[in-house]
Amino acid sequence: MKGPPLIADPHVKIDMLSQPRYLAGARAMIASVARRLGFREADCAHVALALDEALCNVIKHGYEKREDQHIWISVWPMEGNCCGVRILIEDRGRQVEPAEIRSRQLDDIRPGGLGVHIISQVMDHVEYNKREGGGMSLLMEKHIAAEESTPQARKEPA
């Protein structure tokens, strides 16, 4: 079984303003959830990094640094054969064609443009879509193999 269908209510839903000062809180939330789901510490850090980069992209490109806009973060645990976490990030910012969202050439050493590459490297599934009614959505999944889950997660009550 993969994760729950997106029509299921998320286990965590956050509505944050498009302000960089709230990135730290979002990172702490998702790292904490990932830890409880059984991810190893390095993978918790990668999930937090991916969320941070995704939110930065919305703030910089979607909302062009306007700070009074909303970003919605939804989180579902993935259970069964494919354990992990599923994260959906939605905004009402500028729409772009999903096919045009790609990493830049890393040989071109210059500041910026690394976020898409980092997300694709640290997450197992990444999917950009246009939202009906405006804005973009980004669905990201990180999987964890059963043998990799931490003792803390295995002790969690069902």
Add this chain to the structure above:
Amino acid sequence: MANAADDLPVELEKRGEAVVLRPSGEIDLGRSPSLRTSISKAQSAKPQRLIFDLKDVPYMDSSGVATLVEAMQVARRYHGSVVLCGLHERVLSIFEIARLDMVFKIVDTLDEALHA
């Protein structure tokens, strides 16, 4: 809109021909502008070597990395160099993912950075 929470404390220390910058705290999109300001101040004197001692930086995202890339490009224009030291595993990881670990000179300790 910047506020005090976006300020990143950065200690500057002159060591011979080198200037050591010692930021303290997480560096993300909110705080990288503050780091950029400190770097500009340090680079105004065109130090031969700019050392970033990152031992007190537990987290950095790509905006922080971009700020360091800018510093390296500025240093190259006046034939200076940039050295990074004291990187936490999580911070080193983002340089590796971005394949910038081969572009920056990265060493373990400040002493190595001073003699690199």
